[in-house]
Structures are given as C-alpha cells and as structure tokens.
Amino acid sequence: xxxxxxxxxxxxxxxxxxxxxxxxxxxxxxxxxxxxxxxxxxxxxxxxxxxxxxxxxxxxxxxxxxxxxxxxxxxxxxxxxxxxxxxxxxxxxxxxxxxxxxxxxxxxxxxxxxxxxxxxxxxxxxxxxxxxxxxxxxxxxxxxxxxxxxxxxxxxxxxxxxxxxxxxxxxxxxxxxxxxxxxxxxxxxxxxxxxxxxxxxxxxxxxxxxxxxxxxxxxxxxxxxxxxxxxxxxxxxxxxxxxxxxxxxxxxxxxxxxxxxxx
Amino acid sequence: xxxxxxxxxxxxxxxxxxxxxxxxxxxxxxxxxxxxxxxxxxxxxxxxxxxxxxxxxxxxxxxxxxxxxxxxxxxxxxxxxxxxxxxxxxxxxxxxxxxxxxxxxxxxxxxxxxxxxxxxxxxxxxxxxxxxxxxxxxxxxxxxxxxxxxxxxxxxxxxxxxxxxxxxxxxxxxxxxxxxxxxxxxxxxxxxxxxxxxxxxxxxxxxxxxxxxxxxxxxxxxxxxxxxxxxxxxxxxxxxxxxxxxxxxxxxxxxxxxxxxxxxxxxxxxxxxxxxxxxxxxxxxxxxxxxxxxxxxxxxxxxxxxxxxxxxxxxxxxxxxxxxxxxxxxxxxxxxxxxxxxxxxxxxxxxxxxx
Numbered sequence: 001x002x003x004x005x006x007x008x009x010x011x012x013x014x015x016x017x018x019x020x021x022x023x024x025x026x027x028x029x030x031x032x033x034x035x036x037x038x039x040x041x042x043x044x045x046x047x048x049x050x051x052x053x054x055x056x057x058x059x060x061x062x063x064x065x066x067x068x069x070x071x072x073x074x075x076x077x078x079x080x081x082x083x084x085x086x087x088x089x090x091x092x093x094x095x096x097x098x099x100x101x102x103x104x105x106x107x108x109x110x111x112x113x114x115x116x117x118x119x120x121x122x123x124x125x126x127x128x129x130x131x132x133x134x135x136x137x138x139x140x141x142x143x144x145x146x147x148x149x150x151x152x153x154x155x156x157x158x159x160x161x162x163x164x165x166x167x168x169x170x171x172x173x174x175x176x177x178x179x180x181x182x183x184x185x186x187x188x189x190x191x192x193x194x195x196x197x198x199x200x201x202x203x204x205x206x207x208x209x210x211x212x213x214x215x216x217x218x219x220x221x222x223x224x225x226x227x228x229x230x231x232x233x234x235x236x237x238x239x240x241x242x243x244x245x246x247x248x249x250x251x252x253x254x255x256x257x258x259x260x261x262x263x
Numbered sequence: 264x265x266x267x268x269x270x271x272x273x274x275x276x277x278x279x280x281x282x283x284x285x286x287x288x289x290x291x292x293x294x295x296x297x298x299x300x301x302x303x304x305x306x307x308x309x310x311x312x313x314x315x316x317x318x319x320x321x322x323x324x325x326x327x328x329x330x331x332x333x334x335x336x337x338x339x340x341x342x343x344x345x346x347x348x349x350x351x352x353x354x355x356x357x358x359x360x361x362x363x364x365x366x367x368x369x370x371x372x373x374x375x376x377x378x379x380x381x382x383x384x385x386x387x388x389x390x391x392x393x394x395x396x397x398x399x400x401x402x403x404x405x406x407x408x409x410x411x412x413x414x415x416x417x418x419x420x421x422x423x424x425x426x427x428x429x430x431x432x433x434x435x436x437x438x439x440x441x442x443x444x445x446x447x448x449x450x451x452x453x454x455x456x457x458x459x460x461x462x463x464x465x466x467x468x469x470x471x472x473x474x475x476x477x478x479x480x481x482x483x484x485x486x487x488x489x490x491x492x493x494x495x496x497x498x499x500x501x502x503x504x505x506x507x508x509x510x511x512x513x514x515x516x517x518x519x520x521x522x523x524x525x526x527x528x529x530x531x532x533x534x535x536x537x538x539x540x541x542x543x544x545x546x547x548x549x550x551x552x553x554x555x556x557x558x559x560x561x562x563x564x565x566x567x568x569x570x571x572x573x574x575x576x577x578x579x580x581x582x583x584x585x586x587x588x589x590x591x592x593x594x595x596x597x598x599x600x601x602x603x604x605x606x607x608x609x610x611x612x613x614x615x616x617x618x
Contacts, residue, residue, distance in 0.1 A: 028378065035369040074617040104364040105382065106341035106356070153311050256345040260337075261275060 004253035011256065015110035022111050026118040031243035044126045048239055052078055052130075059195045068139045069225070070197075075134040076221045083124040083156065085185050086215060090116045091164035092171040092178040099263040109252075109259060119252040120160065140227060148229045152219035159216075160247035162241070169255035172262040188213055212240060264354055264394040266465050267435050269311050271338055271348035273489075274298070274305040296488055308334040309345070310489040316465050316482075323480035323497055324469035324505045331489040332469040336360070339467060357383070357432040360422035372407035372414075373398075376426050383430035393429050400425040436467040473505055474553025520539045525549050527594065527604040543591055546604060547577040555597035562590050573597060 013242075024198040034040045052154040055078065062071045071220070094116040101107060171178040191207050194217065198208040215233035222230045277297070296307045309331050316322060324332045337343045339350055342357030365382050366375055380390035397409055401421045403414075411419060470476055476483070476497065476571055483500035485493040493500050505581065527546040546557070558571040558580060574594070586608065594604040 018381075018384065021384075024378060024381055028370060028374075032367060032369050065582060100361060100364055103337070103342060104358070104360045107357060107382065258344050 001255065004256065005249065006131065008249070008253045008256060011108040011252075012110045015108045015114060018107070018111055019114075021107075022115040022118060024233040024236070025111075025115045026122060029115070030122055041126065043256060046121050048079065048082065048127050051057045052134075055195060057143050063180070063197065064142055064200065065197060066139065068137050072134055072138060072225055073197065073221070074195060076131055076224060077192075077217055079127045079131040080156075080217050080220055081189065081192065081194050081213075083120060084213065085189070086123070087120045087160050088163065088167070088185055089116070089182055090120055091160070094164050094168035094179055094212050095172045095259055096168075096178075102260055102263050109168075109256060113161065113168060116164055116168075117157070117160045121157070135224065138225070140225070143227045145227045145229060146223050148223035149220045152223070155241065156216070157239055158246065159237075162244045165252045166244070169262070170253060171261060181192040192217065212236060217249055264358065264433065264464055265266040266339065266350075266352040266467075267313075267315040268335075268339065268350045268551060269313050269348050271345040271350065273306065273309040273343055273345045274307055274339060277304045277306060285515070291374075294392050308489050309338065311348070312489065312491055314484065314491075314494070315491065316467070318464045319481070321466040321479055321481045321497075323476040323483040323501065324485035324486060325471075325476070325483060325501065326492070327508075332362075332484040333438050334489070335486065335514070336438050336467060336469055337434045340450065341378055354433055354434050355384075355432045356434045356436060357430075359427055359431070359435065362427045363419070366411060366419070366423065368412040369410050371410055372401075372403060372422055374418070375411055375422065376407075383432075385430055397425045397429050400429075410600040422529050434465045438469050461596055473501060473561075474554065477501055477552075527592065527606045531607070543580045544580045544582060544606070545578070546574075546594060546596070548603060549576070551576040551596070551603060556603065557594065557595045558588055558595045561593060562587075564589065568593075 026260045030041060031081060034043055034158075037043060039046060052075045056067075056074050059074065060067055060070050065073070086173070089115075094112050095109070101112065102109070140206040167177075167181070171181070188211065191211055192213040193208045196204065198205040198214070215230070215236040218233040220231045221239055222233070278457060296310070298305055298307050311337065312331075314322070324335065326332050334343065336358065337360070338345055340356050340360075341350070342358060351585065365379055367378065370378070375393070376394060377387075377390055380393065385393075398404075401407070403418060403422060403588060406414065406418065407422075409508075411422075414422070466479070468476070468479065480497040480501075483493075483497040483504075485500050486506050493503060525547050527544070527548075528570075530543060530545050554576065556574050556576065558574045559568050560571060561568045574580075588608050588610045591607045592601055595601065596603055
C-alpha cells in the first residue's frame, strides 16, 4: 500500500504540473458542446434562467413563502444542485470517457479527474453569475456574513476532486454503480429542500436533516439568503470531507494499476 | 540511455461467464494462455518477459494476433502496470498507439497542434517554436485555420503524423503506426521516419509490414503466447518468422532449398525432388519487396483470366490439376495493375510430372 501511495502522490504532482493540458481539454469539451450554435456558452445562462423562472412560477403558487424569498431560495438551491448533480455524474464517467486516452497515453489519471472538475466549474461559473444577479432581489439586508458562502464553495471544489477520485475508478470497474448513482441523484433531488422549504412539515424537515445534500446546499445558500452560518451543516460537511479524503487516497492508490484494464 | 524490462508478467482477469465450457480447456494458437489461480481465471498476456535496450537499438516486435505485442508496448509505455517485474528507463517514453487520439473535429488544425503538444507534456513556448516546421511538413497551408472536420482523411493523417512525430520523446514505442494513407504519402512518411528514427534513440515498433520492419529495425523479438519465442538480430528473426507464418510458409522454406534464383520459373523435377514438392510455380522478385502482388492464370484458348490470390515477392504455388500446357501465369502489381512477370507453361514439358 505504501509504494502505491507514493506512486499516487507522484501522479497527482505530475498532473498538477500538466495544468495547461487539463485546462485546455476542459475548455475544448465545453467548446465542442456549443460549437456552431449562435448563443454559444450563453446557452448555459439562458437554460438555467428559464428553468428557474418556470420552477419559481409553478412551485411558487404552492409555497406559503413570499415570492421574492421563494424565488431566490429556488434559484440558489437549484444552481448549487445543478452543479452537484452534473459533477457527481461526470465524476462517474471521468475514466470511462477518457478510455482512448487511458489506453493510448501514459498521462497520469488525475488529469482526467481535474479535467472533469474544471469543466463543471466553468459551467458553474456562469450559473453562479445568474445566481449573483438574482441576489439583486434579495428581500433581507446584506451583512458580511454572506461572505461565508465563499469557503462553502471551496468545500464544493475539494469534495468534487476526492469524489471523482473515488467514483471514476469504481464506476469503471462496476458499471452498475454509474446507473445506480444517476438514479439515486434523481431521487435525491426531491428529498433535498430546493423546491420546497424544510419548515413546511415536520417529516420533510426530518428527511432534509438526514440528507447530506441539504447540508451542502445550506452552507452556501444560508449565508447568502438568511445571513446565517449553519454550524451544524458545516460540521456534517467537514466530517464527510475528512472521511472522503481518506477514502479517496485509499481508492486511488488501490485502483491506479488496474484502471487501464477496467475502462 | 536504456529501456529495460525485467521478468514482466501481466494478467488480464476474466469476468465469470455462463458459457465457460464452450472454450475451457481448448488451447488456441492465438492469444495468451488461460490460467486459473484461486478460482479466478485470467489470461496471461505476458509471461516472464525480459529485454534490455540501449541507445541506437530499434526493436521490431512480431507475432500472431494476440501474441502480446500491443500489451508489451503498452507496458513499456507505462500504460499497463505489470503484475510482476518492472520496467525501467532513464528518459521519458513516448507511446504512439493511435495517432488521431485527442484530435478535436471541431477545432482548427492549429488548435489541434497545440492540444497535441500539451498532451505530449510540452510547454506553450515549445509548441509555438515547433509550429512552423509542423505546418511546413503537413503542406496544409491555409487549411490549418479551418476546422478538422473539413479535412479529407488523408489530410487529417498528414496532420496527425506531423504532430505526433514532432512531439515525440527519445524513447519511442509504436504500434502499427504506418496505417493507411496513399502511396505517395506513405513514401513521405518513410522519408520522415528516417529522420524521426534518427532523432529518437530507442525505438520499439510492432507492425505486420515485414518490409518496413526490415528497413528500420536492428533487433527483432518474436512473441508467442506472451513469451519470447526468438530474440536476436532483425534479419535472422524476421526471416524465421516469415518462413513460419507466410501463407505458403512451408513452401517458402522449401523454396530456399531451390536456390537463390530470381524471376518466375518452373522448378524442374530434379530441383523439386530435393524439396519434395509437387509440380509448382516459383517466383522470387527481389525488386518487389513489400509490394502487394496478384497471381493470375490466363487461358488463351478460352481467353479467360483467373485470379489466384494475393502473394508476396517470393513464393511457390503448387499447380492444381486443371492447369494445362499453354496457360499463362502472370504476376501483377496490385497497386498499379502493371504486369511484373509472366510465364507460359510449355507444351510437353516435364513440369507437370510428379517428382
């Protein structure tokens, strides 16, 4: 195990030095997706804004909360969720989609994990811009506590990387896992307080507390919307990261020699 | 400078399948050995293989399909990690397995050059420096500003080859890199290969093109079932391999017994008696090395021509019973259809008599 961990460290070190490579690959991935379109990457903004608008109008009818607060609640929650969801799904396919690369070059594997993470952050950046614009309608006054959203976003970055290091090899080995996770994420969306407020019913509040996604969303949404730093959620998220980081070191080191056979 | 492999063994685990009995226990001439250890079945792709290469060595890998050539190349390039043994080198190893890897159809030629340079671990400055010579070699001019999907296959091939060779390291392992491409470009590639071959100081190449391997390799390794079957000077190993594997393999060995004659001829019963051959047609066109040839039989009485098969530059063809005196044998160059040799079976000759 120890030699594997040393080799893993070398992989990550090399991959970080190859930053221009994964940056360019991530940009090309995005360019490929919107090439030959008139709107280009503004499609990300347009589709997110429209999606949120419709959700606010439809679900706002059923919510007891004032429209401005509910609208912002949905915009922030859904923006964060869309990043989490696409990052988790991309983390699963990071190795599988790079199959020709893994079998054709000796590029260290973290390059593909970082490429997937950066690609999602590029999209997330645009979504964050929409979220920031939506804060114009914030009903409550601003305070410096809103800045706690920034370490919250940093946690997103850290989680993305270790999660990719765990999910990419495991999904390449056990193909069912990818479908299970995709399905699981779809279900998880409905038990996460994004389209509904946890305060509307006791049972829903209970479910929300047990759902780690709630805590991930809260560490960014609460400081921005309610001027509140959710200490409980922070502890949950930090604990998940501590366990996840250790697990990712073990999974990466244990799988790095086998990935080329699995993809 | 060195590239060495010490006792490398590589296994591919097999998934449990429901119809195991279909092939369990059958020994195939192709592929690695199927082994079982602790209930887990696996294919032993490389079996305790060692080699040691130094500056100036150019190793050709030959062997059946599935004999482990590509696997060995990938182990040397650091893509597969061996289960036992180790690979060591004092310089970075470049593997060329798929020249089109990493090409973006929607990006321009220039952008693709930059991306491929980054893949090879070059800095932006190094890539900028290499740009003029790459664009010159491709001869694509203004096309480099257009997206790759507007290129013909041949043009994409030019770009791929130019970029791949420009960003390669001093130790190079390549798999069937010559690929397709038109005859003209093929010559250009070979020309470029010479400088390329000189630039890199250790080369390991696997190819089914014997002629090409003979032109660049100094050593050859013949793999069978993931093991070294023969390892030595290129010509020796390649001769042995060719003799065993060519479609008329045994005939070629016997052809060697017929002497070093050139052209197309009918061995006399005495000549054949030594080799123990039935009546046959022999040819040896030394100047047509590595040119695909077609053997045909023309019947002037019925003014028809029958295609017999694609053949190499030397060979023997046992005459079937329908061959009659007066029939004409021709060898065509398969690429330009030119006749390169003809021979008419004479009347009343003893060639049709058995030995």
